[in-house]
Amino acid sequence: MIVLVGFMGAGKTTVGRILAGRLGLPFADSDTEIEQRAGRPVREIFATDGEPAFRSLEREVIADLLGGPSIVLALGGGAVENFETRKLLADATVVYLRVSYAEALQRVGGDDGRPLLASPGLDARYAKRLAIYSEVASLTVDTDDRHPQALCREIISRLPAGAED
Numbered sequence: 232m233i234v235l236v237g238f239m240g241a242g243k244t245t246v247g248r249i250l251a252g253r254l255g256l257p258f259a260d261s262d263t264e265i266e267q268r269a270g271r272p273v274r275e276i277f278a279t280d281g282e283p284a285f286r287s288l289e290r291e292v293i294a295d296l297l298g299g300p301s302i303v304l305a306l307g308g309g310a311v312e313n314f315e316t317r318k319l320l321a322d323a324t325v326v327y328l329r330v331s332y333a334e335a336l337q338r339v340g341g342d343d344g345r346p347l348l349a350s351p352g353l354d355a356r357y358a359k360r361l362a363i364y365s366e367v368a369s370l371t372v373d374t375d376d377r378h379p380q381a382l383c384r385e386i387i388s389r390l391p392a393g394a395e396d
């Protein structure tokens with residue numbers, strides 16, 4: 232089980248898809264699964280139900296995915312803020328895609344599907360999460376100025392034995 236974490240714009244979905252293809256594993260994205268389950272876009276869940284409700288649905292979806300067959304799973308950038316969600320990652324190989332704040336904003340700026348981009352204190356949230364991503368990571372890869380294919384090659388070369396199980 233391989234799980235990708237990192238801030239918005241780190242490339243979790245793009246890299247995750249390529250990685251899954253290379254490893255011959257299915258790919259899943261927690262935001263997509265949440266939207267399917269809720270029947271609404273993430274933006275609307277935040278607006279109508281609020282962030283705590285989103286985090287709780289996110290935790291349920293991640294628990295279900297991690298309880299199933301081995302996959303490459305891209306998590307939403309804030310999933311690891313939830314303590315219960317962090318505990319679910321204990322047996323997975325967690326790849327942290329590190330991105331600088333400036334590059335993250337450049338990559339995702341103006342995307343209205345990401346409700347937190349418009350919220351106050353985004354820089355403080357970024358700063359707070361850095362330590363959490365590092366704490367859950369089995370391996371960390373820097374993504375600034377790098378191509379997804381190159382990142383995948385690096386990740387595959389550094390995956391511990393049994394990561395795909």
Ligand code: S3P
Nearest residue numbers: 238239240262307308309345346
């Ligand atoms: C969030 C990141 C988003 C999505 C939601 C909240 C966050 O996922 O889960 O908008 O808290 O950082 P991406 O990291 O895929 O953009």
